[in-house]
Amino acid sequence: ILNVEQSPQSLHVQEGDSTNFTCSFPSSNFYALHWYRWETAKSPEALFVMTLNGDEKKKGRISATLNTKEGYSYLYIKGSQPEDSATYLCAFDNTDKLIFGTGTRLQVFP
């Protein structure tokens, strides 16, 4: 059983706050770690796919880091905006399977 855990389960922040979420995953049979953004009534969309230990990716105000040796990844949002409200999913990729965590639901209040 591949265990992918995300924390916190939910987060409420004020507009302008910076925030971060954690994803923990198995450190063996690792191929890639994915982050997805999932808005209500839509389909998940990829933010980042990271494959190398120490990888850091950035897209606008959102960034992510990867530690494959200890099995964790962080997603950071700088200066949260109401449009950042969504569920953020991480997924462990061992080449064949893509196993998702249960997600962190972020709500940003104006």
Next chain:
Amino acid sequence: NAGVTQTPKFRVLKTGQSMTLLCAQDMNHEYMYWYRQDPGMGLRLIHYSVGEGTTAKGEVPDGYNVSRLKKQNFLLGLESAAPSQTSVYFCASSGGLEAFFGQGTRLTVV
């Protein structure tokens, strides 16, 4: 530019009925996945395929069968639907990195 298309979008079944969900992708992707989404459970992998003619069990395969006779199509079958299979089903495909999702199928079994 369709990407990943799921049919149908909605369906109501009676307990014991059978049905097939179709996922079609036009990106020539090798990998295809079927997930179910339930409240508080995130996306759970039902079955997956690493190429035409191959299928494998995911985290929650019981009660479902799949086939990948053509590279672009991945079919999910329910032979005898049960109320516990009421869920939103998502299909995804990948060329080896990020996954692209269909719009989901909302299935209710009464």
